[in-house]
Amino acid sequence: MFRRWARSVPLTDQDKQALAALPWSRRVYARDAYLAREGEPTSVCTVLLDGFAFRQKLVSDGSRQIISFHIGGEFLDLQNCLLEVADHNVQALNRASIAAVHKSALLDLMTARVNIRRAIWLDTLIDSSIFREWVVNLGRRDARGRIAHLLCELADRLQASGIADGEGYDFPITQEQVADATGLTAVHTNRTLQSLRKDGVISLSSNRLVILDWDRLTEIGDFNERYLHHSV
Amino acid sequence: MFRRWARSVPLTDQDKQALAALPWSRRVYARDAYLAREGEPTSVCTVLLDGFAFRQKLVSDGSRQIISFHIGGEFLDLQNCLLEVADHNVQALNRASIAAVHKSALLDLMTARVNIRRAIWLDTLIDSSIFREWVVNLGRRDARGRIAHLLCELADRLQASGIADGEGYDFPITQEQVADATGLTAVHTNRTLQSLRKDGVISLSSNRLVILDWDRLTEIGDFNERYLHHSV
DNA sequence: CGTTAATTTGAGACCATTCAATTTCGGTGG
DNA sequence: CCACCGAAATTGAATGGTCTCAAATTAACG
Numbered sequence A, B: 001m002f003r004r005w006a007r008s009v010p011l012t013d014q015d016k017q018a019l020a021a022l023p024w025s026r027r028v029y030a031r032d033a034y035l036a037r038e039g040e041p042t043s044v045c046t047v048l049l050d051g052f053a054f055r056q057k058l059v060s061d062g063s064r065q066i067i068s069f070h071i072g073g074e075f076l077d078l079q080n081c082l083l084e085v086a087d088h089n090v091q092a093l094n095r096a097s098i099a100a101v102h103k104s105a106l107l108d109l110m111t112a113r114v115n116i117r118r119a120i121w122l123d124t125l126i127d128s129s130i131f132r133e134w135v136v137n138l139g140r141r142d143a144r145g146r147i148a149h150l151l152c153e154l155a156d157r158l159q160a161s162g163i164a165d166g167e168g169y170d171f172p173i174t175q176e177q178v179a180d181a182t183g184l185t186a187v188h189t190n191r192t193l194q195s196l197r198k199d200g201v202i203s204l205s206s207n208r209l210v211i212l213d214w215d216r217l218t219e220i221g222d223f224n225e226r227y228l229h230h231s232v
Numbered sequence C: 001c002g003t004t005a006a007t008t009t010g011a012g013a014c015c016a017t018t019c020a021a022t023t024t025c026g027g028t029g030g
Numbered sequence D: 001c002c003a004c005c006g007a008a009a010t011t012g013a014a015t016g017g018t019c020t021c022a023a024a025t026t027a028a029c030g
Helices: A002-006 A013-020 A103-112 A114-140 A143-160 A175-182 A186-198 A214-221 B002-006 B013-020 B103-112 B114-140 B143-160 B175-182 B186-198 B214-221
Strands: A025-029 A034-036 A044-050 A053-058 A064-070 A089-092 A096-102 A202-205 A208-211 B025-029 B034-036 B044-050 B053-058 B064-070 B089-092 B096-102 B202-205 B208-211
Touching (some): A013 A114, A044 A103, A053 A175, A103 A114, A114 A143, A114 B114, A186 A202, B002 B114, B013 B103, B013 B114, B053 B175, B064 B175, B096 B103, B114 B143, B143 B175, B143 B186
Antiparallel strands (some): A025 A096, A034 A089, A044 A096, B034 B089, B053 B089, B202 B208
């Protein structure tokens, strides 16, 4: 998290110590476990330490829309600081460990320290930018484009956070989850992934994603990393 | 804007005066005029005083996705405070007057005044929540649902901001713009609106929207106002 | 009252869905 | 180490919602 923030906000050692000194409580969640539920009052903010998580909303016919994926080092719910009721669900994607702190403690620290205040606000603003890009992805791209774009985003974020390990990426997301994130069905997601594989753009199997032709994938997904605001 | 904020953050008269005392510059934009362009460096934050505006992104094939609509009293680009480059475009929907202030002035005021700081962050967090709901709208609802949901949201926000005037709403959004916001084509938007009219749910013509059966419309659009966080 | 933008209509094509059934994979216990 | 199991991935065929491409009609505006 510090590494990510350091790209834009100059945190001092004091800032880092103050943040680390908060009364964090750690916890491990099993796959698919709910970290937060829509409609519940908010109390804490949560950093994902290890594993993957995602946010989602359920619609009246029972189907699910995934709104974002999260990787280690990212906050899952900073909006809880000011919003009293959760407006969406948060679930662990695989076995995930987190650290949670009461929102009032975080708010106090934000009052005391400008840099942390800025870093946290910036975090929520970048989240927001990613949501906007997802709106575009769902609204104006076909199946190939949507999936290609999602893969580009995840690869880019994994790379930027240093979680990637050379050849390819750890990719624990099922095809059904990709479908729920891209507004498609699992069946069509499957066929679309096959078509990307057949074209030699990606290789995806056993929870491992290798991007064989990055330029091609960004072209298919119309991907431009600007919205991720890596350098503010 | 003060009215909107008052629902959640207790602004004092001093807060309001300090905000009003900033070096605002007013300006009027014609229909479709660009207030901001993707890729440009950011410098100011803008309040929409009168009229409508929307944010959009263009994709590689030339089509446009509208990301949000804005009505009088709303900030259009608070993210500019911390993001150096705009990641989307902002356009006036009809003749719109705005007030802009340099982002550094706003940041300074936020440093000085907790309430304003909270109100502004909250504003961006609610924006974010609306983007999330749009992701759900585009990903998991059919044409009728998407359009019904959009109408519910706009009606609810117009009502909440006191812009509504009894019978129906001023609705200067063209069918093509509704299409660009819902990820549909103008043709299909037209047919879907007709079907909603035929069912006696809405009446929409000459820039005037009347919701004849609110319960029915919210049911079709699977609309739940929670995500608007009217009461925090 | 003329001109342009916006809305409306029709018909055919296509992308994605639905519904089932089958195969493969990952993990578990014998 | 293999047999087994449920989850995940894959396949097929038919259906359908939405798109595309024009063209016609209506509304808005100076």
